[in-house]
Amino acid sequence: MRAYGTDCIHEHACVRCPVLIVALDEKPRLEEIRDNLKERIAEGERWFGEVEGLSTSLAAAEDKIAQIEAQQEKKQSPVFLGLPSLSQLATRTSEATE
Template identity: 55%
Template sequence: MLWPDPAQRDRLVEIRDNLLARIAEAEREGWLGEVEGLKISLAGAEGKLAQLDRRPTGGVVDLGIPTASTKSWP
């Protein structure tokens, strides 16, 4: 899965806010087709923000270096 770049979070928030304003304008003007298209774009922007929120932020996990065992298994 491709993850959005965390550095672009502010831009995604800006896009989401702009879409919300455009939806409100389209509803005021009665542009129903425009409203539906903007809602689809809004769902996409919110989905990308949700991906960023779910992304682990702990960084790199050191799992150590495996060692060879000289012990034989029964």
């Protein structure tokens, strides 16, 4: 674990971090990172170790994008608050006494 605000020695390690919470407005940047990783993987097929590391970063970037899309979908979907039943509405009863 590294101290907050320090430079990471691994390229794209922050994208791989499972505790990284990405803001919704960061989706275009993550898509750019993902596309760049795909290009680099295609370019680096000769170097197995490089492709393996890039593939790990790519999977992490795609996971973060999926998280953002799920957040957006959840934010846009209606929330069912439920409806009270008749017995919940009519909880008071009165008895007429004469």
